[in-house]
Amino acid sequence: MAAKKQKILCLCNGVSEKDILLILKRGAKNLEDVKKFTGAATGCGRCKSETEAIVEHFKKRKPIDLQTNIDF
Ligand code: FES
Numbered sequence: 001m002a003a004k005k006q007k008i009l010c011l012c013n014g015v016s017e018k019d020i021l022l023i024l025k026r027g028a029k030n031l032e033d034v035k036k037f038t039g040a041a042t043g044c045g046r047c048k049s050e051t052e053a054i055v056e057h058f059k060k061r062k063p064i065d066l067q068t069n070i071d072f
Contacts, residue, residue, distance in 0.1 A: 009050055013041025020051060025057045031055050 006016035015038045023037045031052050035041050041048040 005034040009054075010038075010043070010047040012047075015040040015047075015072035020054050021058065024055065028055075048060065 003054050006018050009015055009017050009020065020034055020040060023034055028034050028037055031041070031048075034051060034055055041051045
C-alpha cells in the first residue's frame with residue numbers, strides 16, 4: 001500500500017496541512033504561532049487565507065473529553 005501524499009499548503013516553505021495541524025495540536029494558538037513555528041504564510045502570502053482557515057476550524061472543534069477517551 002502506497003503512503004498517502006501530504007497536501008503541501010505553503011509552496012514557498014514546503015509546509016503541509018498535516019504540519020499545520022500538528023503544530024496546532026502541540027499548542028499553537030493562532031496564525032502568528034503557526035507562522036512562527038512552521039514558516040507557513042511567511043513568504044509570498046498566497047497560502048495565508050487557507051492557513052488561517054485551518055487555524056480557525058481547529059479552534060472551533062470540540063475539546064477532547066479526557067475523562068471518557070483514555071483507557072487505563
Ligand atoms: S505559498 Fe505560503 S508563503 Fe508563499
